[in-house]
Amino acid sequence: xxxxxxxxxxxxxxxNKDSDMKRLMLCVSxxxxxxxxxxxxxxxxxxVAQTKVPLTTCMDLVAEQIGAAIDHLExxxxxxxxxxxxxxxxxxxxxxxxxxxxxxxxxxxDLVVKADDPRWTAVAKxxxxxxxxxxxxxxxxEVEEIKRLLLQSGPAVYEVDIEIPGGDGxxxxxxxxxxxxxxxVNVEYWEIPESMPGGLD
Numbered sequence: 001x002x003x004x005x006x007x008x009x010x011x012x013x014x015x016n017k018d019s020d021m022k023r024l025m026l027c028v029s030x031x032x033x034x035x036x037x038x039x040x041x042x043x044x045x046x047x048v049a050q051t052k053v054p055l056t057t058c059m060d061l062v063a064e065q066i067g068a069a070i071d072h073l074e075x076x077x078x079x080x081x082x083x084x085x086x087x088x089x090x091x092x093x094x095x096x097x098x099x100x101x102x103x104x105x106x107x108x109x110d111l112v113v114k115a116d117d118p119r120w121t122a123v124a125k126x127x128x129x130x131x132x133x134x135x136x137x138x139x140x141x142e143v144e145e146i147k148r149l150l151l152q153s154g155p156a157v158y159e160v161d162i163e164i165p166g167g168d169g170x171x172x173x174x175x176x177x178x179x180x181x182x183x184x185v186n187v188e189y190w191e192i193p194e195s196m197p198g199g200l201d
Contacts, residue, residue: 051082051101058084058099066090066097066109075101076172076188083107083186096149111150120148123156124177131158131175138182139171148177155183 055073062070067090074085082101087094098108113120128146136143141162149157157174164170164187172186 053099053101053104055084055101057104058101059086061104061106062086062088062097062099065106066095072191074188074191076186078107078186079184081107109152113148113150115148117148119150120156120177124148126158126175126177126180128158130180131177132160134175134180134182135160135162135171135173139173139185141165141171144170149174157183161188 059070066086067088069089070086071089072087076083076085078098083098084101086097086099088097089095094112096108096110096112097106098110099105100107115121132143132146135158139162141164144161144163145159146161147159149159151157151174155174156177158177160173160175162171162173169190170188172188173182174184174186175181176183
């Protein structure tokens with residue numbers, strides 16, 4: 001049985017046995033979207049065609065090293081690095097796993113937490129409303145979603161997702177939960193699927 005050890009908390013996470021089915025569903029979803037976009041050379045087709053590392057390479061790496069229950073996929077730019085971001089459910093926890101489409105290496109493993117998680121409450125000093133205000137001050141638009149993350153790089157942040165006005169995609173804005181500073185901004189180009197069978201949604 002394959003396992004992955006969370007370097008921050010020392011937990012060993014068992015990989016789920018339904019990996020082949022989840023991988024198939026996600027591949028079918030991407031293939032369907034690519035076929036639909038091919039006629040117009042849309043953002044999905046363009047972005048995947050321009051990457052050095054195939055989606056399936058990153059998908060297999062994430063399943064092998066982190067966890068096999070991949071429930072969601074986003075394609076985004078992280079400080080200029082094209083990145084596949086996988087939502088992985090393992091041992092009752094949800095992780096956002098970034099895999100560089102340029103190098104094929106895992107670039108981040110961030111943990112999604114709830115408001116009452118003691119690891120969050122120990123450091124969070126601002127409210128979701130304050131984090132949203134800070135994000136909107138820099139990036140005006142419609143707020144799509146807000147999440148709480150413990151980043152592998154250290155900070156606890158609110159991820160405030162704001163739709164790009166007049167365009168496709170979103171800004172994923174990381175607001176430090178301790179002081180309200182904006183520490184990172186990712187540009188999300190597309191996500192597939194909105195909800196996967198057997199997923200978290």
